[in-house]
Each structure stands twice: as structure tokens, then as C-alpha cells.
Amino acid sequence: MNIIALFVSPLIALIAGMFFLGLSRKISARIQWRYGPPIYQPVIDVIRSFSQKSITHGKFFDFGIILSLSSSFVLILFLPIGKLCALTSGGLIAFLYLMLMGPFGIALSGAAAANPNSSIGISRKFLLALAYEVPLLLVLLTVMTHYHTISLVEIVNIQANSGWAFGSWALILPGIAYLLILPAILGMRPFEVVGAAQEISSGPIAEFGGKHLAFYTLQHALHVFVGIALFVDIFLGGWTFFGLLNPLAGTVWAVIFGIIIFLLKMTLVLFIGLFVNAVYPRFRIEQAMQYLWKWPTLISFVGLIIVVLTK
């Protein structure tokens, strides 16, 4: 099982991530009264980027982006996609750290480009990360404390037995907090401060072209996938769907349908993000930080206190 997951789950994540990128462009277009690009447009973009002759600002410029993409793929291995989960070592803590490495790689690469637009973008990226990390850590700690485990797989498995976390009264507040910070994790408006094209010329990727851009796009796709998948895994019970898969338990079909259910749930969550994305302008970075440190943090803090007190 693990061996299969090792090969299959990055593939699923990549395809689904690109699909989500395409879908988000299509849906945004429809909200804006447009027809929108074909849903496979991001794939064409990636192929185009690969076919272009990029520039490099030195070895480190290349190293950062490779590090970023490969660690994003490593991250996928730690994520239960449906019933697939290749690696479990380190649990959610290692997951959190690995989640950091993708942006960190891009930050290294962007800074090696010696472009202040990139540097400002990275500074915003880290500040935004710090801002949403506060409620996110509280949320994850609440979940880990509640289920008394640091393993993601176990969290999903417990939910399979005892119902979705989002449905249980103790974890509803963290769930809401996660939904509130989801646009920030995905880098969507109103938190699209990092690659603010009209302000700092698309920020960290200002100097990326050709294969560097292609790598970045893939990394971004994976990032979107991870951001949503984490929510689905932690709060919406991963592959579970009210015992629908119980009759199939143990067969290959359970795995396949599990993945399908998982992806459907992710699409649903993505839609919520897209509708928020469509009707809000960009925050200024300090406004974003103030917002994230106000409501989501408060809600998740209350959630954590409730969980600690009822423990």
C-alpha cells in the first residue's frame, strides 16, 4: 500500500492541483461574466514555460526552486490523500515544517535574483505566513490535543469511526477558524499580497521565467492542493463519507472511491475560497496581519481553551 502511494499520491496531487488552478481560473471568469480559459490552460502554460529559454542568476537561483518543488512533493507523501499515505514519520509536526520548505525554497531563489520586488514579496510572504500561522498552529494544536495524537493518518482514522471533526461540537470553532484563514494559506484575495502584480510585479517570481516559472507553477499547484487537503483531512474526515465506503472495506475500490470523495470535498472547499476571492480586493499586508490576528486567532484560541478544559 505504501509503495503504491509513494508513486500514486504525488501524481494525484499534481493533476488535482493543476486542475484546481484551471478550475479557479474558469470559475473566476464565470463570476466576471467571461467565458474563461479552457480548464487545462495551466498545463499549456507549464508546457510553454518549459519550452522557453530561461535566465539564471547563478546556481543558487536554480537550487532554491528545485528545493521548493521537491520538498513540496515530499510534503504530499506525508499527506493522506484518501486512504493513500506514503510516509507517516514525524506526524503533523514534520508536516508543518515541510510545509514551510516550499515557500522557503522560493524565498531563497527569489532573493538570489537580486530584485527588490522579489525581496518585498518574500518579506510579505513570510509576514503573511507568520500571521496565518498563529491561528493555524492553534487550530492544529487543538485538533492534536483533542485526538491526542500527532499523526495525520490517525486523525483521519479516528474521524472515520467517530464522525467528522467539523461536525463535533468541540472542534467546530477551529474548523471555522481554518476556513477563515484558508484564503490566506492559498494566497487568494483578499490575502493576495505576496504576488501582488500591480504593486510589486508579482513579487517573488518577478525574475522567474522559463523552467523556473514552470517549477513555480507546479509548486503553486501543489501548495493549493495541500492547503485544501489539510482542511479536508483534519476537519472533513478525509476519505470518509457517512459510511458510504463501509461495504467496500478492504478492496481496491474503497481506495479509489476514497480518493474520489476526497477530491470532491476538496473541490467544494475550493469553491468557498473562490467566491471569497471574487468579491474582495487585496488587503494591505498590515491589514491582513491585523485581520488574521483578530478573528481567526480569537476563535481558534477559544476553541483550544474549550478543548483543554473538556479534556
Added chain:
Amino acid sequence: MDRNQIGKWLKNPGKMANKYSFHVVYFCTGCGIIEVPPSITTRWDAERFGIIPVATPRQANLFLITGYVSTKTLAAIIRTYEQMPEPKYTVAFGSCPINGGMYYDSYNTITSLDKYIPVDGYIAGCMPRPEAIFIGVTHLWKLIDMDKADGYKRYREDYVHYRANQEQILGELDWPPLFSKENL
């Protein structure tokens, strides 16, 4: 996607992807830019053909020269063009870049653009309507298919001459040549 194109896709994915994913460098070089926002928004929606504006030339492969080019802009255009990764295409808008248009006697606008950077296609008119942009783009597709949109290759081959022309107008350029001997 057209089913007839699958063969082409398999044969040369890079070329096909370049055709269907024009990332336009957003540079209002002249008044023609006024028709770019309509063409990328609701009414004409260029994104259905994969055309979207991007922030920096590094990510782009299509350069729309939207109108007349003053000498001050010419420097910026050359710089931007040189920063675009290959393959890259240039489409000039309106009559001004062709021969100076109505500014044929202006002391600050150049008369024909293709003396300074290679231009792959022209969209005539002042201004060209948004439909004309799409016709221009479809024409560019044909040119790419026929491998005739080779401006970047010409630029590489004749870089010495292009550079000489640029320097004749702009004086000493404050950036080193794009193609040194080993780069060619």
C-alpha cells in the same frame, strides 16, 4: 481542443503551447493600450485563447507594442524585449510603429520599429479594434505554425546590426550586449 491538433501537440508540444498560451508583457507603449483592457475583460475575454497579461517580461512570450514609440520608450522597449525569454513574439499595433503614422514628422518618435527590434506582425489601424487584436493573434498562430514568427531568431542572428541601429538613435546604451560571442 481540436482533435486534429493532437498530432501537432505530440510532435512539437513547445510550439503548440507557445501558440495557445500567450503571456503578454503589459507595457502601455502608446495609445493602442486603450483597447487592451476591453479585449482582456468581459466583452472580448482574451483569456479563452490563453492570452493574459503578466507583470514582468521574464514570464512573457508576447510583446504587444501598442502604438507609437518615442525614443525614451524605445530604450525601455528594447530592455524589456531583451529580458523576455525565447521564443518570444512581437506584435506592433497601429500604423505608427510601421512608418511613423501620423507622427511621421515628430522629433521624438521613431518612424519604423523593425529597425530596432524584430517585429513578427503588425495590426494596422488607429486604433485597431479589439477584434483586430484577435485577428492579429490568430495570424500569429499561423505564422508560428509555419515557423515564420522568427523575430527572436533574427534578433539573435543580426544582433550586431540591431544593436548598431539602437545605438545610432539612443547613443551609448547603459546595458551590456545581450548576446556576447559565446552566447550566440
Added chain:
Amino acid sequence: MINELKQKLLANFNDVQVNIPEDNRMTVNTKKESLLSLVSYLKNMGYNHFAMLSCVDWIDDKEFELIYIISAYPQDDEHYQDKEKKNILLKTRISRVKAKFITIISIFENAEPYEREIHEMFGIHFEGHPRLTPLMLERDYKIPPFRKDFDTNKYVENTFGKVPSIKERKEGKK
């Protein structure tokens, strides 16, 4: 009202000629020495909006004519007085050779870009201007382009016309 102003100007300044060609314009011709004091006088009179600075090259007279157009912002939000409807065209002439004049930035702050533009286009040096750097042009034209003796056709022919096409250059044409 406008005649009052005319009388006041004539009384206070001895080398001005005031014309009132139509209702809302008043032309004041003055010597270049008294322009600065005239401008500040008008500002104190309530004409606090410096609309523009223009320049005409009277090549036959070998003189530049500088035109300062000054009007007034409304004082009252609801009713407009006569003052706001007036435009005062202050005119003065300076020599075309080694043209220079004094800046009025100390009186009207927004004269700065106008003076820069005139400096660039006509080659008039404004003494006391903090940055007479090029505004629009980066090229060095021998004659400032807005002067009447600058022939654009000839200039275009000599600069842009002489650039060979790439084909010609490849074939060795200089």
C-alpha cells in the same frame, strides 16, 4: 470689479499695460523686471490659482513671450464670485539670445514642472529653479524643439530617416 483691478494695477505698477479684451480675460503686459512683484501682488489680491505658464517664440522679434495665466479658486462653496471667472494673462518678453528668467516657485509652487517644461522645450533658463533636469526628453537636441527655428522634418530625416533597415545594414550600407 475688473476695472477696479485694472486701476489698482496701473496705480501700483508704472510699466504695465492692461487690456480687457473680453469679459473673462485680462491681459497684462509688463516688463520682465516687475513680473515677479506683479505675480505676488496678484496672489495677495486673491488670484491664488496658477493655471499655466506658456511661452511663444516670436522669432521675427527675436524675443520669447512668457505668458503666466493666473485665476482664482472659489472662496465660497456655493456661490461663485466674479473673481473666479477671471483669467489674468500676464505677459512679458525676454530676449531670445541666452534666454533666462527668474523662477516664480517661491510664489506658486506648481510652477515648477511648467518651468521645467519651458526650459526643456524653449531653452529658457529659470534662475533659482531647484531642478532644471530634463522632464520629457532624454535626447539632446541642438536647438530646443519648440523654437521656431527647429525644423522637425529636417530633424526626422536626419536622425530617424538615416537609420538603415537591418537588411540594408547587413548589406553593408552605413
Added chain:
Amino acid sequence: MSLELLLIIAFSGAFLTYLSGKISSQLRDGVAVLISLGLVAIVSFLYNVQTETVFYQGFFGISLILRMNSLAWFFAIAIVSFTALCIIYSLSYMKDCERSNYYYFMMLLINASMLTIVLAGDLVTFFVAWEIMSWSTFLLISYNRNGALQAGIKYIVLSLIGSMCMLVGILSIYTSFGTVNIADVANHLTPSSVGYKLFLLIIFSITFGIKNAIMPLHTWLPDAYAESPSPFSAVLSGMLTRMGVFGFLLIMYVIVGMKTTLHLGRGFLSFNTILCWLGAITIVIPTFIAMLQNDAKKLLAWHGIGQGGYMIVGIAFGTSLGAAGGIFHTLNHATYIVLLFLSVGAIEYSTNGLRDLNSLGGLFKKMPIAFFGGLLGISGLIGVPLTNGFVSKWLIYKTLILGNAPFLAFAALLGTWGTVLSVYKFLHNLFLGQLPEEHKEIKKAPLTMQIPIVILSFTIILFGILPGLPLKVINSIIVAAGFQALDINIWGVTSETGTLNMLNIFAAIAVFGAIFWGIFKVARKSTPVDQYDNYAAGAAVPKNKYHYTVEYYAPFYRMGKPFLKDIFDMFYNRIAEAIGSICDSVRKIYTGYVGSYVMYIVLFIASLIFVQLTWSIF
């Protein structure tokens, strides 16, 4: 090899170095390196040795004892190896400095005294060595005079307070039990009252808290780190400050005993909970203050404080994972902070003393070794997977989360995210971005400076991928302290609630890295361009003005500056001023600034005695 010989070599080596410096500087360099490397060799031979020797009997009838166990060995090997690396590094760093004889003498003296501290089997030896260490540290901190002297005075005053506390504690132990032998004291202490144990814990905690810079007692540290010569900053931050951790381990787990320490008090009022929370505060606040720093060494110094918090949290939380994490973190912290200080030192060396984060940039092409040192150093500091910092932090987080202390875990994790921000700024402003014109031609860092950087970089990766190596020793330490043993293999830790296996993380990263590196190579080759061929909105890139350094996290600074002041430092200064004004009345006796501090010390000790008296009533 007996322990006395070790110390004799250590101490006499210091004097020998000084004397040989009088003859020739090359000879002195050679002796210094030989002595320090020799100590490394000797200590490493003592691996797994459990011994105890009485080396002097006549001191008021107290027998002075040296002993070797796993705890002592762990610290001893760390001390001698890091000092040896720093000595090697100093060879070229201190080449053109004056008073370098004195510098080497002090370095080796500190080395010897630290060695004595960890080997001490009784409190008197411990105290004497502690004093030698404090004083020689003071002399070396103020090596650069001027600002350094201020920093040194601040350090020594706080150190004196600590020493006085310790003296009070030792005297109290001696009067109570008539012995200062640590093992005997531990035995005697078991039946004594809770109040007395608490008194001892508090009074020693003040000593070690000052040394380890726990939050309200940290004020000496930033200036001291920033002002002293870089190799010594490395020793200071890497090992010397961590003598505090050793002290905590000694007092909490050895003298008072693990079981007693963990059950003193109830709930929030228990000793270890309070210490945990002090540690948590020490993690969070200094880390965020570090973000505001513009001096590379000061930034690292504040991180030095912050990382100390992790160790305290780990040790004070008192689970086997936590203790192991805390001890392991001490080693890891030493590795990367020494590396970082040495990297900064290399920059200082190459740019003639520049370490301002706002005036450098783009050095990664000019100083690749220092850059990779810096990169791995900050990776370790953050705790990026595959570096050693990750393992120890993981151990601490895990025990905090599963030990139902989510708020402590939150503080620790938040500290990590703050660390990411500030160390990225460090890396970015120094090494990445635009290279200033004046640094286009800089002198290369010599080999003797590069070797320690390379060795330490390698160590970070080694301990990151094979954490089992040091954890094996640490396991024996915590077992000796009475904890349950960890299930350790070479790749990581196994336990029923989540295992850590660095092998599969390493393999995954290696495989994916190789795949994408391959794809990257196979894809169209990219053209290298120089830093001036850059996107500048169509304009030419300006020279020296195209690097975003100043106030890197400007929005955060604007928000956080009112809250992130070093209030304790201001508080102490105000107290000092107040006492100074009181002392004005007795100015005939006490004159000057130091006097007020002495008065302060006296008052402080009086208050401590008062505390003891109140506690003994209970």
C-alpha cells in the same frame, strides 16, 4: 588517563600558550591548536568512562572531587571540540589584532574552566571554576574596549549576582549537611523539607538562569555577544552560556533529583511549570526582538536567548522525550550558532568589520563557504528537516503536545516561525540580493576559517540525518537521571504515538531532489545573467540601490515596535539609576557606577535570605 591530568593540561596549556606568545606568534598558534586538539583527543578517549577521583583533600577538610559520567562527558566533548574549532578559526581571524597572546590565553583558560565545571564532583570546585570562567569571560568580552567594556561590566555584574546566589546556596548546603560532594548532597537532600529544596532550586535557578539568559535575567547577553570577537562570541553562545543548562541539569536532576523536582508544587504553581513558562516566554519574546535587529551578531545573540528557552522548556517539562530534546538541543544549538557566528566573522574579516545588515548584500557569490555555513546554520536554527535542529525541536514539540501542554507547544512553534522570519532576513541581507560595488573585490577568507565552517556544516547534516548518534549518549544521561529510556535507533526515535524516522524523510527529499534536478538539467538550458540584467520596470538597474534591506519586515516593525522593547533591560537600568541616586548620599564611601550595582547585589541577597526565612516558616 586521569581527570587531573586532563585539567592540568588544560590549565597549563593556557599559560604555556601565553608564554610561547612572548617568543613567537607562530609558536603560540601552534601550541594553542595543539593543546585544544589534544584536549579533544583526550576527552574523546574518555567515552563511556565512569570514574571519580579526589584530587585535593585539605581544603577545610572538604575533599575536592572530579568525576566523569555520561552527562559530564557529553558536555566536555562539546566544549573542547567547539573551542578547538574556534581556536583554529581564530588563527587567521585574530592575526592582525593586538593583544592576541592575551586572547589565546583567555580562550584556553575559559576552555579549561568550563571543563572543570562539568567535571566537578563537588560544589566548591564547581564554584571556583565557575568564578574563573565568569571573570575570564568578562575580560574577553571587553577585549575590544569602548562599547565592549560596557557590555563586559553588565555581564560581570549580573554574573556576580549569580555567583553570590550560588555561594549562598553552597554555604547553606554545607552548613546543613556538612558536605559539598554532589552525590552526598543528593542523598542528604532526599529526606529534607520541600521548602528547603525549593529554596535551593530557586537560588540555583537564579545563578543558572542568569548564565543561560532566561527571560528576565537575559540583559547581559545581546551586548556581550555582539561586542566580543567573533570566535569568542561563538564559544560564548555555543557552550559558555549553556553552562546554565548544565547547571539546571545538575541541580534539577542530580542534586534535587528528577522525581522531587517534578512534584514540587501543584498545577500552575509547581516549580517546573513556572520554569517551563519562563522558558516559553524566553522563546517567544527574544525571537521577535531579534527581528528588529540590524546588527548581524546582535540578531544571533537574541536568537541565542530564544533558543535557550527551548532547552529550558524541554528540561523543565520533565519527560524523557523533553529532557532528551532539551539536552540534544543544547548540542544542536551550539553547532549552528557557532557556525553562524563563524560565518558572520568571515564576513567581518572580508569586509573589514562590517556586520550591519543594511549595508551588505549579494555575498553568496563571493563567499560561497561562508554562505553555505550561514544557510545550513539558519536551517538548523529554524529546524528545517534534515538538519539537527529539527530533531531536537521535534522531540520537544511532541512531548509538549502529547503532554497536554498545547499552550507551551504553541509558544514553542510560534517561536520557530518568528525564527524563520528573522534568520531569513539575516541570510537575505548579508548573502543574497544585490552585491554592492565596493564588495566586488573582497579578500577571500583563508582556509583556517573555512575548515571549521565546513566541519560544522557537515555536523549539522550528520546529526540531522543520523540523530541516533548523539541521542545514544543523551539516552544514557536521561536514564542516569531516572527517566525512562527512549527507544532509539540510528535514524531517529520510535514510540507508539508517532515515530520520527529521518531516513525516509531524507530518502524522499533525496529522491525528489534528484528527480527534479534531473528534469531541471534536461530542460532547456538557461542563460546566466549578471545582477544588473534585472527587471526594473524597463529602466536600468541602479548600482548599489537595488537591494531591499532596511526594515525588512517594515509592516511588522510598525505594529510590533511598541511591544517589543527590552523592558527588563530598561527596568534594570532604572533600578541601577535609582540605587545610584540613593548611593549619592553615601558617596564618600561608594563612588561611581559599579558601586550602585554592588549595593544592588547586597539588597538582592538580603531579599533572598528573606525569602528563605519566609519559606522555612512554612
Added chain:
Amino acid sequence: MRELKLYFGPQHLGMVGNFSITLQVEGDRIIKAESNPGYLHRGFEKLMEQRTWIQNFPLVCRINVVEPDHMELIYSMGVEKLAGIEVPERGKYIRSIFCEMARVASHLFGAWAYANMLGFDTVANWAMYHRDLLLDMFEELTGARVYHIYLRPGGVRRDFPDGFTDRLVKTLHKIGGKVPDYNATFFENRLFQKRAEGIGIVTRKEAMRMGAVGHTLKATGLKYDIRKIEPYAAYDHVDFNIPTRTGGDAYSRLLTIRDDMIESVHMIFKLIDKMPKTGEVYTKTPNPFKWKIPAGEAYVRCESARGELGLYMVSNGGTNPYRVHFNTPSFNNGLTVLEKALEGESISDVGNIMISLYVVAPEIDR
């Protein structure tokens, strides 16, 4: 190394027009901003001296791409004043309607630009769509989408076609019906409000000192509008308000622009009602190639969408103008006021401030 030079434009996604602002930045605060125009300089005023009075119309409209009509208007007014031509009554009304349409189109373009600047794609798309509906009306009337060349000395080129006014009213109603949506998602969106409030403040005193015009001034509460002060075309026949705000910040300016747009639409309705149903729309002028205008000078001004637009024109009795000088609102707002307004602001607000000051680059460069 302390200072950072950042280029905002010319090649920048946030830059509307070919214009450049060089920023000196510390942290993310702007210490000093320097406008750098001239990328679009074509030397219009020189070129116009070489063309006949009528030949200049194609040039004149290209001075401002976003709303060429007021340029045509002011040039016509200048020629009329020099040559002493009167405009027939219906011609005046048509001129006013035409200019107000142009104002609405321009403001919709401004809304697009502002929304686009904040990454507000949805609203940006809507605004551009609605502007296009209006451009369709222009196209029907003049045959061109952008450069209409509809006004001419002595009136307008041709009369409204049959039923044009009805279709115009219908289009305007269609656009007006979306105003609540715009308000909800854009103008009164709390996030947007937060983003735009308090940035780029220009107080009334400063604005008057720096010679600001247009919405920069109106947003400080000063009703400086040439349509009221010195009515031209048919503006003295209708009754309209000048919307003002008191904040002086970007948000106030934008709301002023919105209110101005709504006011313009109402004005168009009023003008259509009041317009004489029949009559000449232009006065005949001589053969354009031989048309000599008596020597003299004229200064005319009108209120374009961006503020006071002035034209100083000199004739020496020839077939060509002797000197033409446009005083465009962006020249002042973009060079003097913008530099001041940007000082001390955050780099994320450069574009917002620039657009809220309604700077259009070709107007500056000419």
C-alpha cells in the same frame, strides 16, 4: 546601501499609461517620489504648428486616450473664439451630451483602473464591460470607438441619428441599474474602504497651494468646476450639482468620481429633455485648406473628466496655428500633487494614489 530605488513604471502592471515614478524607499515607506514623464512625448504642440487648423483634429484627440472628446471640445472652442464663430443651440446641446458621455466612459475606465489596481478583477471586468456599452453608442454616433473626431469648430460633425437618444437613455439605464451592485461590491465594500481610506491625503490648503484641479480639489470640498464657473456649451441651461467630499484621501476622490458619474448621467437625461428637437448642429466654416484665422490669442478652458483643461492658442493670421499650448489637468496633478501625495505612503498604495489622482500619462507628455 540604505536607500532603495524602486521603479514604478513604465513597464509595470500597476501603471496605467506609459509613465514612470521613481521611488526612494526605506522599509516599505516612500521617502521621496519623482515623477518621470515623457515616454509618450510626441511634441504635439510643435506638430500642430505645422498643420492647418482642421488637420489638427486627429492630433488633438490623441492627447488624451481615455477621453479624447474634451480635447476636441477645447480645441474647437479655441478656434471658435479666435475666428469668432458661434455654435447653434442644438449643436451646443449635442456637445454637452457628447462630453458627458465621454465623462462617464472615462470614469468607468477609472473605476476599472482602480479596481484592477487592488486586484479586484470582478469589478474591473464589469466596469470595462459597461464602458464598452457606452463606446458602442459612440461608435454609432461617430463611427469610431475611441478617437471620435466628432466635434468641430462651429458645432458637431453631424446630427444624432434617429432614435439615438432613446438608445442612449436605455444604455445609461442599463449601466445605472448596476450602480447598487457596484456600491455593494466596490465603493462601499468594507475591505475596499479600509484599503483606500486615509491614503494619499491632500488637504484643501495643500491642494490649493499646489494648484490642484479636478477631483483632487473636489474631494477636499472645494466646488471648483469650470462648467459652473464659466459655463460653455449648454451647461448654463441645465441645473446640476458638483459632488464633493471632505476627506481629501483616495477614497473621497473615488467617491467623488462615482458621484460625478451619476450626476453626469442625470445631466444627460436633463439635456436630452431640454434639447431643441430640430435645428442646425454646426455653423459652416470656410474651405479648411485655405481657412485663415485672424491674428490674436485665446485662452479657453473647460472641465474635462480630470479637471480644468486649458488651451492657450495664438494665431498670426495664417492657415496654421502659431502656437498651441494645452494645460492639462494631469500635468499638475501628476507632477506636483502626485509627488507630494506619495511621500510617506506605503509602496502598496502607489498605484491607488496615482489613479485616484486620475493621472493619465499622455496628457502630461503631449
